[in-house]
Each structure stands twice: as structure tokens, then as C-alpha cells.
Amino acid sequence: MRAFGLIIVLLTGGLLLWGVRDFPLFGAADSPANGGVVTAYYLQHTMQDARVPNAVTTVLADYRSYDTMFETAVIFTAGIAIFAILRVFDDRGGRRLRKSQDAPVKGDQYRIIVGTTSRLLIAPIQLFALYVLVHGHHSPGGGFQGGVIIGASFLLLAVARNLQTSLDRFPERRFLAMGAGGVLIYAGTGLLCMLLGRNFLDYGALQAVLPATGPEMARSHGIFAVEIGVAVTVSASMFAVYAMLASRGRLKDGL
Amino acid sequence: MPTPFQILLHNFNYVCYVVLLMIGLHAMITKRNLIKKLIGMSVFSTAIILFYVSIGVNNGGDMLAGHDGRPVGNIPVLEHGIGHDAITHPETIDPRRYANPLPHVLMLTAIVVGVATLGVALAITQRVFQDYGTLEEDEILAQLNNPQENDD
Amino acid sequence: MIWQFDTLLLVLLIVAAVISLRIKDLLAASVVFGIYSFLMCLLWAVMAAVDVAFTEAAVGAGVSTLFMIATVYQTTRRSSD
Amino acid sequence: MTEHFPVFIVLIPFFGALLCGLLGMRWPRVCPGIALAGMGLAVVVAAAILQRVAEVGEWSYFVGKWEQPRGIGIELRVDGINALVLSAVAVVGWLVAVFSPGRLGRDEESKPTQFYILFLLLMTGLFGITVTGDAFNLYVMIEISALTGYALLAMGPHSRARLATFNYLIMGTIGASFYLLGVGYLYLHTGMLNMAGIHTVLAANPASSVALVAFTLIMVGLWLKMALFPLGGWLPNVYTYGPPLAAAAAAPLVTKVTVYVMVRMMVTVFGWKWVFGGGGWNEAVVWLAVVAILAGALMALAAKDLKRMLCCLILSEVGYMVGGAWLANRWGMTGAIYHILGDAFMTLTLFLAAGVLAGRAAIFKLERFEGMFRRQPWVMAAFAVGALGMIGLPPTCGFFSKWFLIRGGLEAGHYGYVGALIVSSLINAVLFFRIFEIAVFGSKPGKHGYDGPQVVVEPDGVKAKGGDLLALYGAAAMVVVVGLGSGWISGVIQRALEVNGVPLAAPAVLAPAVDETPTNDH
Incomplete structure (x- = not known):
């Protein structure tokens, strides 16, 4: 098996290195990718089209928003898939519950210090997450990063204290509904644009709904609505995956 | 070659x-x-x-850093001043100054x-x-x- | 884009990847994989890809390392290779 | 409203899954209804798309109205090829949705809502793959259908299903990552992600090792995901030990849609001249397909239980399609695309019948077919129709796809491929008549003549419910309908291939003076 693996690795590595020969120089400004029409259009028209200085956010949520919608669907799918594989409702399921045979990790005596500091930290973390989400137009950040940081604040509570305290604040029924709800916000915005007569996910149509905004600002608000949907789904799914993995699907005794 | x-x-x-x-x-x-x-x-x-x-x-091709005083190949976020007047005429932005x-x-x-x-x-x-x-x-x-x- | 810093990070990345795959204790391997992800995030930040670096730090390094550690806690830390 | 249809067909199962996600927690009974209604609507929309594309020829839809300059937005393009695949996927999805309510309780653990969410997301991924005209968006859709496939197949009661799904996940991730790497190399070389855009730039400067490495990576990645023989080790275990409902949903679709992706890459993205302009290395791929066909057939002969046999047949069917596509002439490609449609329905029929007969057991030894014609006459009749399709008897679709493939093989002068097709059809005949013999005469060899002991028939627990039979007969009927409609279907495929610049004969090979135009003369 080892020799077989080595042969495949050398074969693929040789093919890829042979391909590197014809690559444009690293960082070349006139390479087909960097000097192309598409890149120039993105950088030059991000302000004109959507009033969003961060070109990455514009491309992510407006020019290629169909991609990002299905990427949010991937996160929602991961949450549902792990729920389907791991979740066990009645603990008397008869399956032998193998506890891991390792010695418990020492260091429980620091629980009070860790617990208190994490409790103090969680509120600023969530505030920062909202800042990242809202400020995605002007600086690097946006739906994914904001959503993960909100999820991470609940994970911090689950790791510092125990899973049950986190689940009291973010129960199972809520994070499953939020998972689907976030993607529905995203796809719903796109559908709204379709109902208003333009193509799917064409936020220019939202100006009919939003008070006193031109098509560009409508696009900017559309991007923001979509980012909120992404943040909701990502935070719910990340916490759901951790809750399932840390408790072998029983959502009782976490790490 | x-x-x-x-x-x-x-x-x-x-x-x-x-x-x-x-x-x-x-x-x-x-x-x-x-x-x-x-x-x-x-x-x-x-x-x-x-x-x-x-x-x-993107290392900005022939535009060396400091050639016209502005950094090269940086984060694809338009600075405030440049971004504002890009609304009316977008060709003022030189794509070589930003990463792709x-x-x-x-x-x-x-x-x-x-x-x-x-x-x-x-x-x-x-x-x-x-x-x-x-x-x-x-x-x-x-x-x-x-x-x-x-x-x- | 200071190429010395870029080269150093790339070498450290390869070293971290090899270590993470050779350590016998799975908990340690997960933590070294977290280091690998943070080095990758640093490298992308140097390459002016700050959005990707932000996401990698939060999603790639932070959360996936935690998933691995949660799984190792529920299974076993012993690994034969 | 009709001009939104290309994106509409992807959104129907997507919104269905989200509704299941929201409502399914409190009212699990609503999910089968959503699935049935959604897939029914999808069939109607797919038929409307097919009908319009058959006339107009091509339909492109820009998500978000970003048309100029080309490549900044995501474009969905539907032409003759993927309109047909779209309709096949929609009908198969609807039949599995009809089949699922009765079957669900027994197989999956107590999570019906999650099953329907994953099933509808799988259909969303497959529709997305078929419709998209953007190379990177295709990767996202491949990942959605892959993730839902892993979850559906890992949900079953059998412990070996999870180990098999773990290997499937590793191989599937390697395949999808190779495809992603290939798209990265293409983007590096052309600066475009839109399939039509890549084609125009590649046509301008074809000779570059980056494009060649990109093509190799994409092909190896797709062959890994469609389980072409040497790379398909993961398939038999996954669909044998996986829950029968998930196998019935994934087996007929996932590999076939990946073959469609390969055809799309060869015909639209790289272009016919780029792929076949160079040396004769397409001969090597056809010989690889011949190896796949024969290996799949021999493994099926060696298989002791029904589901493993069907899985090995899938491996050899993939060999048919890959060989047909690489014959470098239009009839071979027509046969490959037509076989995608036909094989989806044949595999669905056989897997639905296996699901009904085997029930919860993963291993359904062939000896248990004893006296099955008397015990389950309706199920065995549908199984027989699927079997005749596999063997290739008219009027089933199997016959016509073999007809096109053999014609392509003869025109390309590749007699090894034609021989492999014939030999594997004979082996299919041996496989299925062996089952019929056991079903009628019993499994003790040598003692069945007229005076042989009558097969004792004891009723066993397997009873087909209403939903099963409706789905089974729908699938069996589709096997025959696709066969009867082969003239119209091959006409649509021929026109689509003609538009995409697929010549009648391979550029290098001087085809015999076949001068009749490709009008659908039969």
C-alpha cells in the first residue's frame, strides 16, 4: 500500500511540476488572470455598480452571488448531514457506548479562572462579530467571518463551561431553524428580485421596495441583506456541528 | 524556457x-x-x-512602489478618496495596484x-x-x- | 510582499504539515494542524488576501481544529502511524 | 415567468429543502408532501425547458443580469444535451420521491425530516450541475451533491455502510479537488471562469502545457467521481451496504451526471479540436474503457448477492459511456449521451426492485430468488424489464444505446470496443437469466426439468406496497419510453453536437463514405 501511494504521489507531483514550467511569473501584473478584462471590471466598477469599496464583498455577494448562495447551502447541508449521521434521540439505543479509554486531561482546577474570563470575553466577541458583519462593505469581513465568530462565542462557552450551559442559551430547535432560516433569507432576497421583474439575485430590483434609493444603493442594501442571511446560517451550523461532535450526538455531556 | x-x-x-x-x-x-x-x-x-x-x-508590473507615491498590489479595497471619484468615471482606478x-x-x-x-x-x-x-x-x-x- | 518573509512562511508550512502527520498522539496532531492553519492564514495576509486570511483564521484554524479535538476526545488519542 | 425557467428548476428542490428544514421539525408528515410536489413541479419545468430547447437550440440565463463583459456574472446555459439530462434527473427524482414514503420508516432511523432535506438538496446539486455554465459553480454543485450523498449513504443501519462511506468521502474529495485544481489551471491560463469564455480563449492559443495539465487533472478527477474501473473501488461497497432508499436515489444519478460533466468539458469547454486534434491518445482512453467494461462484467459474474452484482454492472456501464464519448465521432458521443438517459432508468428500476426484495438486509443472496416469480410477480416483472434493458433487447433503451455505440465504434474502426460491448451484453444475459432460472426452477442445479420437484413457495415478509409498485412501474415504463423515443432523442443530441462542432467522423480517421446526413432516419 505504501509503495502504491508513493508511485501515485510521484506521478501526480511530476505532472504538476511539469505544468509549473509554463506558469506566468508569480505576481505578474500582466498574467491572463490579473490583467484580464474581468478583474479590471471588478475593481473599476465596484463603486459605480454597488457603492461598495471592498471589491471582494461585491464579487462575493453581487456579481457571483449564485455561487455564494450555494456555498451557504453547503454549510446548511453539513449541519443537517452531521445531525442525520450522529444524532441519537433515545439514549437507551442499545448501542454499546464506547467511552474513550484515555485518562481524563488534568487541569480541571483552572476551571474557575477559564470560566470567568470566558464569560467576560463572550460579550465583546459577539460585539466584534456584529462589527465584522456590518463593516464587510468597507473593510475585509462580512457574512462568513461574522457568522463564524458568533458561533465561536457559543463554542467558547461550551468549551470553557460545559455544553449544557451553551445549549440552554442556544437550544437545538433554534439552531436547526436558524440554519434553514439563514439560507431562506438569502434565497428569499433573490426570489424577491425575481418577483419584482428582474433576474434572480439582481438586487437592482429592490429599489422598488426600499424607500428612496437608487439601483446602486439598492444593490448595496441587497448585499447587506444577503450577508445577514449567511451570518445566521454559518453561526447556527457551526454551533450545531460542534454540539453534535462533542457529545456523540446525544447533546448531553459535552467535552 | x-x-x-x-x-x-x-x-x-x-x-x-x-x-x-x-x-x-x-x-x-x-x-x-x-x-x-x-x-x-x-x-x-x-x-x-x-x-x-x-x-x-499582483506586484504592480512596472509601477514600482512609491513611483507615484501610492502602494502597489495591496488589498482589493478601494481607499476612501480614490473610491469616491470612481463612482462617476471608473477608469481612474488602475487594476495593477490591487490584488486580483x-x-x-x-x-x-x-x-x-x-x-x-x-x-x-x-x-x-x-x-x-x-x-x-x-x-x-x-x-x-x-x-x-x-x-x-x-x-x- | 517581502519575499524573505514569504519564503520563511512556506518552509515553516511544509515543516508543520509533515510534523502534524507524523506525530503519534492525535490530540497533539490536531493542535499542530491548528498551527499549520494559522501559518497559512499569515501567509495569505502577506499575499494581500486578507479576506481569505480572516476566513481561514476563523473557520479553517479555529473551528476545524476544535472539531478534531472534540472527535479525538470522543474516540481515542492513540494512533499507530 | 417562463424566461426564468433555467434557474427555476434549481430553486424548486432548493426551496423545498429549506421549507422541510423549517416546517419539518414540528410536522414531519409535511416533508414527503413537499418532496413529491417539488419533484413533480421540477418534472413539468424540465419538460418545458426540453420542449423549448428542442426548437430554439440554446437558452442562456444570466443570474443577476451581469452579461457584459462576458464572464463577470454566472451564466446558466441549457442546450440539447443538458436539457435531456435535466429531464432524466427530474423523472428519476420524482420516482424516488414516490418510492420513499413507504420505504422510509423501516430503513432510516427515526429522522425522516433529515432524509427529505438531504434528498431535496441532492436533487438541487444535480440540477445545478446540469444547468450551470460556469466552471467554478460546477465545483460548488458537485460538492453539494457529494456531501448529501455521503450523509444519505452513512445514515443506514449497517455498520459497514459507514466505513464504505468514509472511503467514498476520501475518494470523492480527491476527485472534486482534482477538478477544482484543473479549473484553477484553466483560470490561470485563460483568466475566465465562464465555460464559453474559456473555450474562446483556448481556441485562440491552444498549445500550452498548463491547459494540458488542466485537462488531465479534470479528467482524472471526474473519472474518480464517476468510478471508472481502476478508480471505482469505492462504489460496490457503498451502494451494497448503504440504505436501499439512498442507494436507489444516488446510484442511478450521481455517476451518470458526472459522465455528463465529462462530456460537457470535452465538447464545450476544451472543444472537439483541442481534445482530439492531438495524437491518438484517445485510443488509449477507449482501451481503458474496454478494460472497465470487461472488468465490471467479470466482477458481476463473481458476485454472490444481488446488490453487489448491480454495482459491478454500474462500473461496466460507466465504461460504455466513457468509451463512447472518446471514440472521437458523433455517433459514439450520441450513444454515450443517450446511454446516460437510458442507464439512469435501467439502474433505477433494478435498484428499486432490489430495495423491495431485499428490504432491510444488505446482502440478498441470489439463492433467495427461489420461487420469486410466484411470490412477487409484479416486482419480478419490473425487474425483468430492467434486466432486458441491461441485456439490450428492443424496444428497451439499452438496445438503442448499444446500437449507437456499436455504430460509433465501427465508424471509428475501434473493434476492441465493439467486441467488449458484445461480450458484456452476453455476460449480462448470463447474469440475468441465471436469476430468472433460480426464480422459476429453484437454486438446486441439475434437478430442474419438467419432472423436477416443484419449488416450494413459502410466503416471506417482503410485500410490495402501493408506492413501491407505482415507482417500479414508472421506472420500467420509462425504460421502454426512452427506447421508443430514441429517434427524437438522438435527433436532439445530434443537433446539439453539430452546433458544438462535433464532426461526423474523427478528423484523422478517413471514415468510409458515409454520406447520409444525420437526420433521424429510424
């Missing part, structure tokens, strides 16, 4: 991405422990993301897909441990060849 040494010098990033890719692929094929396979899978996915981001790097935003968008997707796949794989690993009591592939196959207790 660039000599191999020139390639190593200029395109060192691409050579390193191939090395990381091969480390990941080798681990996925030959490692016996399931979680080690998953670490190899993550290294494999991260190496592809490194390749994509390396495409987007498209690979960055694609890689946000790839990172998230990588974590989603890792999560599902770890869930399956836990169920395999519940059924067979071990994470080593050869021990599991040994149990399969002389089944004592698993249902068929």
Missing part, C-alpha cells in the same frame, strides 16, 4: 503548493489512522487554496467546503469508532474478515 533554478527562484510559491499537495495526497492514501487521513485531506484542500491565492498576487479579487472570492467558498467535508468525515469517524472500537483501518478490516458480532 526558464531553467529549473529560475522556476524555483521566481515561482517558489507554486513549487511549495505542489509539495504541500503531495504531502496531503500521500497521507490520504497511506496513513492507516482515519483521523490522520482527514488531516491529510485538510492539508490537500489548503494547498489548493494556496495555489488559487498565489494566482491573484476573484481568487479570493473563490477561496472563501473552498475553505467553507473544506470545513463542511471535514465535519461530515469526523461524524462518520465517530460512528465507525462506535461500531468497531478502533480508528485503525487494518484493525477494522481484521474485524470484518472474521466477524464476531457486527450484524450483516
Whole structure:
């Protein structure tokens, strides 16, 4: 098996290195990718089209928003898939519950210090997450990063204290509904644009709904609505995956 | 025809991405422990993301930094002053001064897909441990060849 | 884009990947994989891909390392290779 | 409203899954209804798309109205090829949705809502793959259908299903990552992600090792995901030990849609001249397909239980399609695309019948077919129709796809491929008549003549419910309908291939003076 693996690795590595020969120089400004029409259009028209200085956010949520919608669907799918594989409702399921045979990790005596500091930290973390989400137009950040940081604040509570305290604040029924709800916000915005007569996910149509905004600002608000949907789904799914993995699907005794 | 040494010098990033890719692929094929396979899978996915981001790097071509006082090849976010007057006439922005935003968008997707796949794989690993009591592939196959207790 | 810093990071990345795959203790391997992800995030930040670096730090390094550690806690830390 | 149809067909199962996600927690009974209604609507929309594309020829839809300059937005393109695949996927999805309510309770653990969410997301991924005209968006869709496939197949009661799904996940991730790497190399070389855009730039400067490496990576990645023989080790275990409902949903679709992706890459993205202009290395791929066909057939002969046999047949069917596509002439490609449609329905029929007969057991030894014609006459009749399709008897679709493939093989002068097709059809005949013999005469060899002991028939627990039979007969009927409609279907495919510049004969090979135009003369 080892020799077989080595042969495949050398074969693929040789093919890829042979391909590197014809690559444009690293960082070349006139390479087909960097000097192309598409890149120039993105950088030059991000302000004109959507009033969003961060070109990455514009491309992510407006020019290629169909991609990002299905990427949010991937996160929602991961949450549902792990729920389907791991979740066990009645603990008397008869399956032998193998506890891991390792010695418990020492260091429980620091629980009070860790617990208190994490409790103090969680509120600023969530505030920062909202800042990242809202400020995605002007600086690097946006739906994914904001959503993960909100999820991470609940994970911090689950790791510092125990899973049950986190689940009291973010129960199972809520994070499953939020998972689907976030993607529905995203796809719903796109559908709204379709109902208003333009193509799917064409936020220019939202100006009919939003008070006193031109098509560009409508696009900017559309991007923001979509980012909120992404943040909701990502935070719910990340916490759901951790809750399932840390408790072998029983959502009782976490790490 | 660039000599191999020139390639190593200029395109060192691409050579390193191939090395990381091969480390990941080798681990996925030959490692016996399931979680080690998953670490190899993550290294494999991260190496592809490194390749994509390396495409987007831009050193501004002939515009040396400080040539016209403004930095080159920086983050694809338009500075406040420049961005404002780009609304009316967009051609004032010179794309060579910014990194290429498209690979960055694609890689946000790839990172998230990588974590989603890792999560599902770890869930399956836990169920395999519940059924067979071990994470080593050869021990599991040994149990399969002389089944004592698993249902068929 | 200071190429010395870029080269150093790339070498450290390869070293971290090899270590993470050779350590026998799975908990340690997960933590070294976290280091690998943070190095990758640093490298992308140097390459002016700050959005990707932000996401990798939060999603790639932070959360996936935690998933691995949660799984190792529920299974076993011993690994034969 | 009709001009939104290309994106509409992807959104129907997507919104269905989200509704299941929201409502399914409190009212699990609503999910089968959503699935049935959604897939029914999808069939109607797919038929409307097919009908319009058959006239107009091509339909492109820009998400978000970003048309100029080309490549900044995501474009969905539907032409003759993917309109047909779209309709096949929609009908198969609807039949599995009809089949699922009765079957669900027994197989999956107590999570019906999650099953329907994953099933509808799988259909969303497959529709997305078929419709998209953007190379990176295709990767996202491949990942959605892959993730839902892993979860559906890992949900089953059998412990070996999870180990098999773990290997499937590793191989599937390697395949999808190779495809992603290939798209990255293409983007590096052309600066475009839009399939039509890549084609125009590649046509301008074809000779570059980056494009060649990209093509190799994409092909190896797709062959890994469609389980072409040497790379398909993961398939038999996954669909044998996986839950029968998930196998019935994934087996007929996932590999076939990946073959469609390969065809799309060869015909639209790289272009016919680029792929076949170079040396004769397409001969090597056809010989690889011949190896796949024969290996799949021999493994099926060696298989002792029904589901493993069907899985090995899938491996050889993939060999048919890959060989047909690489014959470098239009009839071979027509046969490959037509086989995607036909094989989806044949595999669905056989897997639905296996699901009904085997029930919860993963291993359904062939000896248990004893007296099955008397015990389950309706199920066995549908199984027989699927079997005749596999063997290739008219009027089933199997016959016509083999007809096109053999014609392509003869025109390309590749007699090894034609021989492999014939040999594997004979082996299919042996496989299925062996089952019929056991079903009628019993499994003790040598003692069945007229005076042989009558097969004792004891009723066993397997009883087919209403939903099963409706789905089974729908699938069996589709096998025959696709066969009867082969003239119209091959006409649509021929026109689509003609538009995409697929010549009648391979450029290098001087085809015999076949001068009749490709009008559908039969």
C-alpha cells in the first residue's frame, strides 16, 4: 500500500511540476488572470455598480452571488448531514457506548479562572462579530467571518463551561431553524428580485421596495441583506456541528 | 524556457503548493489512522487554496512602489478618496495596484467546503469508532474478515 | 510582499504539515494542524488576501481544529502511524 | 415567468429543502408532501425547458443580469444535451420521491425530516450541475451533491455502510479537488471562469502545457467521481451496504451526471479540436474503457448477492459511456449521451426492485430468488424489464444505446470496443437469466426439468406496497419510453453536437463514405 501511494504521489507531483514550467511569473501584473478584462471590471466598477469599496464583498455577494448562495447551502447541508449521521434521540439505543479509554486531561482546577474570563470575553466577541458583519462593505469581513465568530462565542462557552450551559442559551430547535432560516433569507432576497421583474439575485430590483434609493444603493442594501442571511446560517451550523461532535450526538455531556 | 533554478527562484510559491499537495495526497492514501487521513485531506484542500491565492498576487508590473507615491498590489479595497471619484468615471482606478479579487472570492467558498467535508468525515469517524472500537483501518478490516458480532 | 518573509512562511508550512502527520498522539496532531492553519492564514495576509486570511483564521484554524479535538476526545488519542 | 425557467428548476428542490428544514421539525408528515410536489413541479419545468430547447437550440440565463463583459456574472446555459439530462434527473427524482414514503420508516432511523432535506438538496446539486455554465459553480454543485450523498449513504443501519462511506468521502474529495485544481489551471491560463469564455480563449492559443495539465487533472478527477474501473473501488461497497432508499436515489444519478460533466468539458469547454486534434491518445482512453467494461462484467459474474452484482454492472456501464464519448465521432458521443438517459432508468428500476426484495438486509443472496416469480410477480416483472434493458433487447433503451455505440465504434474502426460491448451484453444475459432460472426452477442445479420437484413457495415478509409498485412501474415504463423515443432523442443530441462542432467522423480517421446526413432516419 505504501509503495502504491508513493508511485501515485510521484506521478501526480511530476505532472504538476511539469505544468509549473509554463506558469506566468508569480505576481505578474500582466498574467491572463490579473490583467484580464474581468478583474479590471471588478475593481473599476465596484463603486459605480454597488457603492461598495471592498471589491471582494461585491464579487462575493453581487456579481457571483449564485455561487455564494450555494456555498451557504453547503454549510446548511453539513449541519443537517452531521445531525442525520450522529444524532441519537433515545439514549437507551442499545448501542454499546464506547467511552474513550484515555485518562481524563488534568487541569480541571483552572476551571474557575477559564470560566470567568470566558464569560467576560463572550460579550465583546459577539460585539466584534456584529462589527465584522456590518463593516464587510468597507473593510475585509462580512457574512462568513461574522457568522463564524458568533458561533465561536457559543463554542467558547461550551468549551470553557460545559455544553449544557451553551445549549440552554442556544437550544437545538433554534439552531436547526436558524440554519434553514439563514439560507431562506438569502434565497428569499433573490426570489424577491425575481418577483419584482428582474433576474434572480439582481438586487437592482429592490429599489422598488426600499424607500428612496437608487439601483446602486439598492444593490448595496441587497448585499447587506444577503450577508445577514449567511451570518445566521454559518453561526447556527457551526454551533450545531460542534454540539453534535462533542457529545456523540446525544447533546448531553459535552467535552 | 526558464531553467529549473529560475522556476524555483521566481515561482517558489507554486513549487511549495505542489509539495504541500503531495504531502496531503500521500497521507490520504497511506496513513492507516482515519483521523490522520482527514488531516491529510485538510492539508490537500489548503494547498489548493494556496495555489488559487498565489494566482491573484499582483506586484504592480512596472509601477514600482512609491513611483507615484501610492502602494502597489495591496488589498482589493478601494481607499476612501480614490473610491469616491470612481463612482462617476471608473477608469481612474488602475487594476495593477490591487490584488486580483476573484481568487479570493473563490477561496472563501473552498475553505467553507473544506470545513463542511471535514465535519461530515469526523461524524462518520465517530460512528465507525462506535461500531468497531478502533480508528485503525487494518484493525477494522481484521474485524470484518472474521466477524464476531457486527450484524450483516 | 517581502519575499524573505514569504519564503520563511512556506518552509515553516511544509515543516508543520509533515510534523502534524507524523506525530503519534492525535490530540497533539490536531493542535499542530491548528498551527499549520494559522501559518497559512499569515501567509495569505502577506499575499494581500486578507479576506481569505480572516476566513481561514476563523473557520479553517479555529473551528476545524476544535472539531478534531472534540472527535479525538470522543474516540481515542492513540494512533499507530 | 417562463424566461426564468433555467434557474427555476434549481430553486424548486432548493426551496423545498429549506421549507422541510423549517416546517419539518414540528410536522414531519409535511416533508414527503413537499418532496413529491417539488419533484413533480421540477418534472413539468424540465419538460418545458426540453420542449423549448428542442426548437430554439440554446437558452442562456444570466443570474443577476451581469452579461457584459462576458464572464463577470454566472451564466446558466441549457442546450440539447443538458436539457435531456435535466429531464432524466427530474423523472428519476420524482420516482424516488414516490418510492420513499413507504420505504422510509423501516430503513432510516427515526429522522425522516433529515432524509427529505438531504434528498431535496441532492436533487438541487444535480440540477445545478446540469444547468450551470460556469466552471467554478460546477465545483460548488458537485460538492453539494457529494456531501448529501455521503450523509444519505452513512445514515443506514449497517455498520459497514459507514466505513464504505468514509472511503467514498476520501475518494470523492480527491476527485472534486482534482477538478477544482484543473479549473484553477484553466483560470490561470485563460483568466475566465465562464465555460464559453474559456473555450474562446483556448481556441485562440491552444498549445500550452498548463491547459494540458488542466485537462488531465479534470479528467482524472471526474473519472474518480464517476468510478471508472481502476478508480471505482469505492462504489460496490457503498451502494451494497448503504440504505436501499439512498442507494436507489444516488446510484442511478450521481455517476451518470458526472459522465455528463465529462462530456460537457470535452465538447464545450476544451472543444472537439483541442481534445482530439492531438495524437491518438484517445485510443488509449477507449482501451481503458474496454478494460472497465470487461472488468465490471467479470466482477458481476463473481458476485454472490444481488446488490453487489448491480454495482459491478454500474462500473461496466460507466465504461460504455466513457468509451463512447472518446471514440472521437458523433455517433459514439450520441450513444454515450443517450446511454446516460437510458442507464439512469435501467439502474433505477433494478435498484428499486432490489430495495423491495431485499428490504432491510444488505446482502440478498441470489439463492433467495427461489420461487420469486410466484411470490412477487409484479416486482419480478419490473425487474425483468430492467434486466432486458441491461441485456439490450428492443424496444428497451439499452438496445438503442448499444446500437449507437456499436455504430460509433465501427465508424471509428475501434473493434476492441465493439467486441467488449458484445461480450458484456452476453455476460449480462448470463447474469440475468441465471436469476430468472433460480426464480422459476429453484437454486438446486441439475434437478430442474419438467419432472423436477416443484419449488416450494413459502410466503416471506417482503410485500410490495402501493408506492413501491407505482415507482417500479414508472421506472420500467420509462425504460421502454426512452427506447421508443430514441429517434427524437438522438435527433436532439445530434443537433446539439453539430452546433458544438462535433464532426461526423474523427478528423484523422478517413471514415468510409458515409454520406447520409444525420437526420433521424429510424
